[in-house]
Amino acid sequence: MRFEGKLTREGRWWIAEVPLLEAMTQGRTRKEALEMIADWLETMVNRRGFRAEVYTSGKSEFELSGNSAAALTALLLRRRREAAGASLREVASRLGASSRNAYARYERGDAVPSLEKLDELLKAAAPGHDFVIRDSQT
Helix, strand or coil: CEEEEEEEEECCEEEEEEHHHCEEEEECCHHHHHHHHHHHHHHHHCCCCCCEEEEECCCCEEEEEECCHHHHHHHHHHHHHHHHCCCHHHHHHHCCCCCCHHHHHHHCCCCCCCHHHHHHHHHHHCCCCCCCCCCCCC
């Protein structure tokens, strides 16, 4: 799993942004900005052994990934839920679950959803938003 990012220059600073995760960092150089966004991901995941990796694909595009699909999925779900201002209980209710744990286990990374289930979870976490999945060159 990789998240699409954009790299832009604003004055003396390079800005690295991953819109889907609502993440933004800056650095004095392109390299530093990309190092900072990888560090941001590792800090947000906060799991022993998790490592982020940045794949550049042109002057202004990059992709951000990590070595655990469960951790990346958990972060994605949490960030999208928080951006929508929803509680765990609200998301679980939208899923038709009686307990918030039905959703929370995905947000903790205890379970990795199938693509269909991920779509369902994202729609419950962020109603009214649509997410685009695209093929990426390795």
